[in-house]
Each structure stands twice: as C-alpha cells, then as structure tokens.
Amino acid sequence: MELQRRIKEATDTPRENQKDFRLEHLKQLPWPDAAYIREARRRVLDKEGFIIDMDGVIYRGDHLLPGVNEFVAWLTDHGKRFVFLTNSSDKTPDELHRKLSRLGVVSHGSNFYTSAMATAAFLTSQKPQGSAYVIGDPGLHQALYACGYVMNDVNPDYVVVGETRNYSYEKIEHAVHLVLNGAKLIGTNCDKTDPSPAYPGEVIPAAGSLITPIEKASGVNAYFVGKPNPLMMRSALSVLGTKRVETVIIGDRMDTDILGGLEAGIDSVLVLSGVTSLQDTRQWSFLPRFVLRGIFDLVDSSGS
Ligand SMILES: [Mg+2]
Numbered sequence: 001m002e003l004q005r006r007i008k009e010a011t012d013t014p015r016e017n018q019k020d021f022r023l024e025h026l027k028q029l030p031w032p033d034a035a036y037i038r039e040a041r042r043r044v045l046d047k048e049g050f051i052i053d054m055d056g057v058i059y060r061g062d063h064l065l066p067g068v069n070e071f072v073a074w075l076t077d078h079g080k081r082f083v084f085l086t087n088s089s090d091k092t093p094d095e096l097h098r099k100l101s102r103l104g105v106v107s108h109g110s111n112f113y114t115s116a117m118a119t120a121a122f123l124t125s126q127k128p129q130g131s132a133y134v135i136g137d138p139g140l141h142q143a144l145y146a147c148g149y150v151m152n153d154v155n156p157d158y159v160v161v162g163e164t165r166n167y168s169y170e171k172i173e174h175a176v177h178l179v180l181n182g183a184k185l186i187g188t189n190c191d192k193t194d195p196s197p198a199y200p201g202e203v204i205p206a207a208g209s210l211i212t213p214i215e216k217a218s219g220v221n222a223y224f225v226g227k228p229n230p231l232m233m234r235s236a237l238s239v240l241g242t243k244r245v246e247t248v249i250i251g252d253r254m255d256t257d258i259l260g261g262l263e264a265g266i267d268s269v270l271v272l273s274g275v276t277s278l279q280d281t282r283q284w285s286f287l288p289r290f291v292l293r294g295i296f297d298l299v300d301s302s303g304s
Pocket residue numbers: 053054055056057251252253274
C-alpha cells in the first residue's frame with residue numbers, strides 16, 4: 001500500500017530522535033512532503049463533519065498547538081460540524097469549554113463530546129430511565145442525570161466507573177457488593193493512564209485502572225464505552241448528524257482514535273503532534289487514512 005511504503009521509506013532513514021514532537025522537528029521530517037500534505041488537506045477539508053481528539057491534537061498540557069485557532073475559525077466560517085472528543089469522563093462540556101477559552105480557542109459547550117456522554121447515551125439505549133451507582137466526577141454525574149438516570153446505592157441497574165479523585169476502599173468495596181448482587185459493571189473508557197497535569201512526562205491512573213480492583217474482586221469483566229469502542233464514534237456521528245463518508249476523525253493515538261475510526265468506518269487522520277511518531281506507526285497492523293504533522297498542516301497553505 002502506498003501509505004505503508006512511504007512511511008517505511010521515511011523511517012528507514014535513521015533520525016536522531018523520532019519521538020521529538022517539537023514543531024521545528026516535525027517540520028523537518030522527510031515525509032509527509034508538501035505534495036502529500038496538499039492532497040491530504042484537500043480531501044480532509046472536503047468533509048462535512050469533524051471529530052477532533054483533544055490532548056495531543058489541539059493542546060499538549062496547557063499549551064495550545066499551532067494552527068488550532070485558525071482551523072476552528074475555518075470550520076466555523078465554512079459551516080462545518082465538529083465536536084471535540086475526549087475519553088476523559090470527569091469534566092463537563094462547560095468545564096472543557098472554559099479550558100479551551102483559557103487557551104484562547106473560541107468554541108461552544110455543544111462542541112464537546114465526552115465518554116461520559118457516550119456512556120449515558122449507551123445506558124439509555126439499554127435501559128431508559130435506569131439507575132446507577134457512580135464512582136466518578138461531575139462530568140459523569142451530569143451526563144447521567146441529563147439522560148434521566150437516578151443515583152442509587154442500594155440496588156442500581158449499573159455500577160459506572162470513570163475518572164475521579166474521589167476514590168476510596170469503601171467505594172470499591174460497595175461497588176463489588178452491588179456487582180455481586182446483579183448490577184452490571186460499566187467503564188466510561190478502558191484507558192489505563194492519562195498524562196499527569198502535575199509532572200510532565202508522567203502519568204496518572206485513568207478509568208481503566210480505577211475499575212480493575214472491582215473486576216478482580218467480583219470476577220466480572222466491565223464493558224467499556226469510550227474509544228476505541230466504535231460505539232463512541234457512532235454516538236458522536238449521531239450528535240454531528242453527518243454520514244460516515246462525510247466525516248473524519250483527527251487524533252494522535254493509533255490504539256484509540258485511529259482504531260476507533262477504522263472500526264466505525266470513518267476516515268482518520270493521524271497527527272504526529274501527540275504521542276505517536278511516524279516510526280511508531282510501523283508497529284501497528286493497520287494504518288490511518290492520512291498522516292499529517294499537526295493541525296497546522298490543515299491550515300498552512302504554504303504546505304511546508
Ligand atoms: Mg489524544
């Protein structure tokens with residue numbers, strides 16, 4: 001395949017540091033070249049719906065990545081539909097909106113779609129107006145309330161676990177008791193870690209890690225709704241109101257964004273501004289539809 005061959009050629013040439021994500025370094029990569037970037041940009045911008053991952057795509061930590069403001073302005077000016085998609089379930093859309101505002105990005109609360117919202121939509125499709133025991137933060141509670149769910153710590157339909165700092169032995173113990181008595185176990189996402197906000201380069205436990213003790217003790221495997229489950233991508237599609245062929249997902253992770261897009265039948269763009277280098281893509285048995293250096297490639301008309 002053409003993309004596979006081009007990645008191989010580019011990465012067969014040893015480079016000093018293939019995992020260097022600095023902009024100057026990305027701009028010096030031997031590939032993607034200017035002609036490829038122009039063609040990929042044309043095809044991507046032709047889409048009607050955009051599902052955009054956040055960390056590693058629009059920001060890294062507290063730093064906005066280049067080209068993001070211009071790209072969001074272009075989407076708005078051209079009447080495109082877009083959502084910022086995140087596997088984190090702790091923050092509400094309003095909190096995410098405020099974070100982007102602080103970074104200088106003009107967005108709207110309705111532009112955000114979280115794994116908490118996807119989980120609430122999934123639970124509603126399984127059991128409308130059900131009940132849940134939740135180990136999670138406001139983003140998860142709010143999403144479930146918005147779908148007509150009630151909180152119940154006696155005999156809930158579901159035990160739902162998301163990212164949270166309010167985590168204790170008592171809550172794990174109680175969750176195990178409820179699961180052993182028939183509550184179904186749901187994780188908002190299976191990510192084991194998230195980037196640490198306090199210690200650059202380090203990680204903090206995410207929902208996939210927090211739910212593990214409950215799985216181990218109860219002997220029940222959880223069902224995870226977030227990326228790479230194509231359910232979340234399809235759920236985001238229905239929010240956008242676009243068809244699969246008209247939509248593209250832009251992300252920085254092969255194991256969530258690109259795999260999720262592939263399995264949902266949505267074209268994907270891997271950007272190299274996050275956790276995946278061009279070299280890393282060779283260890284995977286599938287490819288993204290397009291590879292770009294960062295969001296800036298979608299707005300930089302020089303193609304350099
Ligand atoms: Mg990411």
